[in-house]
Amino acid sequence: MANPIDTDHSSSRHDRSTCLFPSSSTDEAAEGRRWIESELISAGDSIATDVTSRAIAATIQAAWALTLQCFIVADVLCFGYSGPSGASADAADKHDAGTFATLYVMKLDRSEPVRSFIQRLQQTHQSSLTTTGPAGFEITLVEADTDQHKSNTAISFNVGEEEVRNGTATRFAHQEIDLSVIITKLPDNGLRVQLDYKLSHTDEGMAASVLRTFQHIFNQILTAPATLLIHNVNLCPSWDRQHIQKFTSNVSPVKRECLHDLIVDTCKQRPDQIAIRSWDGDMTYGELDDLSSRLASHLVQLGVRPETFVLSCFEKSTWAIVARLAILRAGGAYISIHASNPPIYLESVINRTKTSILLTDSHFVNQFRNTVPTVVELSPEWLRSLPATTKFPICPDIQPDNACLVLFTSGSTGTPKGIVQIHSSYVTAIQDYSRNLKLGAHTRFLQFDDYAFDISNLEFLVPLIIGGTACVPAPMRTVEDLASQIRILDANTIFLTPTVAIRLNPSDVPGLKLMCVGGEPLPKDLVRKWASHDTHLVNQYGMGEVAICCAYNDAIAPNTGAVIGRPSCGAIWLVDPASPESLLPIGAVGELIIEGPHLSRGYIDTTALHRSEAGFLKLVPAWRRDIHPHRAPARMYRSGDLGRLAADGRITYLGRKDTxxxxxxxxxxxxxxxxxxxxxxxxxxxxxxxxxxxxxxxxxxxxxxxxxxxxxxxxxxxxxxxxxxxxxxxxxxxxxxxxxxxxxxxxxxxxxxxxxxxxxxxxxxxxxxxxxxxxxxxxxxxxxxxxxxxxxxxxxxxxxxxxxxxxx
CATH class of the missing domain: 3.30.300.30 (ANL, C-terminal domain)
Structure with a gap:
């Protein structure tokens, strides 16, 4: 638990601000403190390094502010300060070690030159007055006596040589502060930096990362040219870059194949095996091949070609699977919609995709008669009455780069975003996903999610490509219904949101072997509930712009529910949320950038959505070219999600940076x-x-x-x-x-x-x-x-x- 320093609002024009360094310790009951240290400036260095120099003190303050900006998501930065000179030093003499008299409050102007920022810090330090930068952002030195500003980090200066000789300098840490930077003067004008931290708040890896980053930034700005702007400061030390290079090296090669070709191959290899186990009847792979080919040929006659979008609207049923596979085999891309969506929403989807064909069943056929030009009502009898085809492939012109599906998700202007996925992305992602989670012919995947949501594509495509079984449940209204359907269909694999998973009783589903969860952070109660059960729990992270998933964590502990693990299929980078050009160090809080062959093509009509395409980077950042110079340029997507990269390569999800x-x-x-x-x-x-x-x-x-x-x-x-x-x-x-x-x-x-x-x-x-x-x-x-x-x-x-x- 952070122990904040409180400051008075009356001496600052900044609003109330909280700038708490986040906890990284997994042992909140740990007692005591620990410190690590490094040489900040070597003894005898030609640079004037008198610890009482206001210029050096201001440079240290600036380096710490930029370091905090990496590890804390806050508009206003603040940290405690006990200085070597000026008004703050006089005030500090009146306080015991362990408390601070003053605290710096500032908002960074990223376009300000570093030298200007340091000079303003020096002026503030000297006069204890507010200074204003070119963009109006202020630096203020305030009194620490009320609750208007909060911080749990601080900088202090030790200048006594006797403290250095007898080893007591490190004891000058502020015992109630979670993270303290202690600067000590060495003989011959050298400087040593110590990072003192609470064991209950900060783990060893995080402390090491903070110290590396602080020293890396300090070394840059100490001799910064006049032209160096704050947003151009390199925030990622070389040690971190070397490890990030390892974490981002395992990008899967593109599989230039089509989804339906892989499913048809499975159909030919195991025609008598059950492909679909459903409440409305089972279907073998041979039957799936036959019926989907008949329907696909009919769709070709209706005008379906590569890049043709076809609507699909079904309740959970065997025929929904046949319909989607047939659309793919005809060369088209399916768009799954839900009949309960408002007419204005459906009209937007239909108009923007120029869709003229809809596949549905008897439940919804009348609803769309006057909305879509061609409505095809599927029934077992009608499908079997269609002529068989001897033409394979049914659409020879389809290519791996063609669209396979369009997923509509929320948009910020009242217009839903249509994400276009292509065959090669899904094939690459599915093969990687299946290998990592050890899926195969034994996998019986329950289709839980609504067909209009992205996870339903995983539930449908994965089992059929790997030779498993797609299990289609009857309509469900309660968790008890869900458990019953899992047992009846003998499903052993499922994807659920934590909200549903925590309500499911493990003893009610003894045959469930793999449960993937995602969409929300995992609460501790969920992890504990399933820990003793014979079900492998996997935390899965993804988004509509990426096929299947971006990352997964298959080693979940009760206190790691937000850990999404390591990348799947591609690479995940963490960058400054305000600028993707700035790569962040290990342990920092950054925006997740997704790279890899599993990314979507983009959006259906970016002109209508204006800013939508902004999520995809137009140019490969310089840090990506530097770290992997021999890797071909790849599509990269700004997720808008915040996360933290650990020293072992695992990523923790921390929430959204937007709305x-x-x-x-x-x-x-x-x-x-x-x-x-x-x-x-x-x-x-x-x-x-x-x-x-x-x-x-x-x-x-x-x-x-x-x-x-x-x-x-x-x-x-x-x-x-x-x-x-x-x-x-x-x-x-x-x-x-x-x-x-x-x-x-x-x-x-x-x-x-x-x-x-x-x-x-x-x-x-x-x-x-x-x-x-x-x-x-x-x-x-x-x-x-x-x-x-x-x-x-x-x-x-x-x-x-x-x-x-x-x-x-």
Whole structure:
């Protein structure tokens, strides 16, 4: 647990800020401290290194600020300081070792020259006044006596040579601070740096990384040319680059094959084996080959060619699999949709893909008669009546670079994003995935997810390519139904979200051997629940822009639920969230950049989505060319996810850097939901959408809308140094009517899982210094509120949430 330094807001123009170095220790009960040290400047170096030099002190402060920027995601940086000279030193004399009198508060302007930044630090140090940079960003030295700013790191200077001789200099650590940088003067003007840390907060690997990074940055900026800007500082030491090179070397070669060819090969090799075990009847590989070829030939007659998009709308059934395979064999790409999606959503998908053919069953055929020009109703009798074909391949023109499927996900303007996947990406990813998880003919994969979601492609394609069995369950409404279907179909492999997995009783599914989970962080309770059961638990990380998955962790422990493991198929890099040109060191908090042959082609129509293609890097960054100079340039994608790379190459997922949320494995853009809700609000009202949950280690996530209604009696102006009042919006009859109106409006435009299930009324809207909505603060406040009302939620809301947990 961090022990923050508190500072007074009155002497700073910065808003309230929290700059806590995150814990990396897995043993919170560990006692004591440890330190590591290194020579910062060699004794006798020609550089003037008097520890009392304000220039050197400011350079050290600047290096520490840039180091913190790597390891902490915060707009405003702050750290304790006990200096060798100036006003801060006088104040420090009045405090015992272990406390700080002052604390630096600053916001970095990445376009500022490093020399200018150091000079401003020096001026602030000398005068104890606020200095302002060219972009208006301030550096402030504040008194440490209240709770306005919080930090758990600090810098101190030891100047006594006797302390150095008798070895007591390292004892000058601030005992209540999690991480302390101690600078000590050596004979002949050398400088030594010690990093002193709490064992309950920081592990040895993280401490070593912080010290390496600090020294690496200090050495650069000590002699920085006048032209060096902050955002051009190299943040990644050579030791880290060498290890990152090893972690990113194992990129799978592209498999230039088509999905349907691999499935047909399996059909020819084992025609009598069960390919599909379903509630509505089993089907052998031979039967699958025959029926899918008949339908594929019919689709070719209807005009399906490579790059033709064909809609597929089915309940869970054997025929949904036949339909999708037939579309692929005809050369087309399938788009799975759900009939419950709002008409405006379906219309957007149809118009943007120029789709003219839809495959469905008797349940939905009438729904689409007037929407899609050609609606093909599948039935066993009709399929068997189609003429058999002797033409193989059915579409000889299909190539591995052609589209195989389009996945529509949340978009921020009310327009869903259509991600185009190609055959070679999926083939490469599936073969790598199957090999890593030891899947094969013994695998019986349950199709749990809705066909419109990306995981359903994994559930369908993987077992048929490796010669296993795709298990299709009957409609399920409860976890008990799920357990029953697993037993009836004898499924041994499944992918679930943690929300569902934690409700499943291991003793109810004794035949389940592999359970992959993803879409949300794994709570400790889930890991403990399955630890003693004969089921291998794998944490899987991915996104729609990547085929199958990006990374997996097959060695899960109760305290490592956020560890997504090592890359699958490609490479994962961690970069500065504000700039992909800056590679970060091991242990730093960065944005995950995905590289590899499993990336999608891109989006269906980037002109309509404006910024969507920005996620794919147009140029290969310089650090990628330097680290792997002989590897061919590859497509790279900015995930928007934050993570941390450990010294063993494993990655920990830390959340989103933007407004993309994940609930039950489904991606929701908060801005899109807000856009729809705002249609029912006044100009002075506000709405903020967030995901709340994972309380006390238990997963119960809820898509939450925070409302500010300007005309409401509880609304008021922001109160300095206070938090807005939060209330259950459904308790007020007038607000409840407004909420119900918004729910209907959102449900008419967006899929059901994107409709908020919790509504909170705010008395005012917290904002940052730049007047933007302070989403981080709202999230923290909301988590506390959500914990208090979790048991009091209205029955209808709980019911709607429960129905989303199990696909219908």
């Amino acid at each position: 993309i949320l994940k609930i039950d494995g489904c991606r929701v853009d908060a801005l899109e939901v807000e856009h729809q809700a705002r249609q029912f609000l006044g100009a002075a009202d506000a709405v903020v959408v967030d995901l709340l949950g994972i309380i006390n280690g238990k997963a119960d996530p809820s898509l939450t809308a925070f409302l500010y209604l300007d005309a409401h009696p509880a609304s008021c102006a922001p109160v300095p140094r206070a938090a807005p009042l939060l209330a259950d919006a459904l308790e007020d009859a007038g607000v409840r009517a407004k909420v119900e109106e918004m729910q209907r409006g959102i449900a008419a435009a967006l899929p059901r899982y994107m409709v908020p299930t919790t509504w909170v009324l705010m008395s005012w809207v917290p904002r940052t210094a730049s007047k933007k909505i302070d989403r981080k603060r709202i999230h923290v406040l909301g988590q506390g509120f959500y914990a208090g009302v979790l048991e009091e939620r209205t029955k209808d809301i709980e019911y709607s949430q429960r129905m989303r947990v199990l696909p219908m």
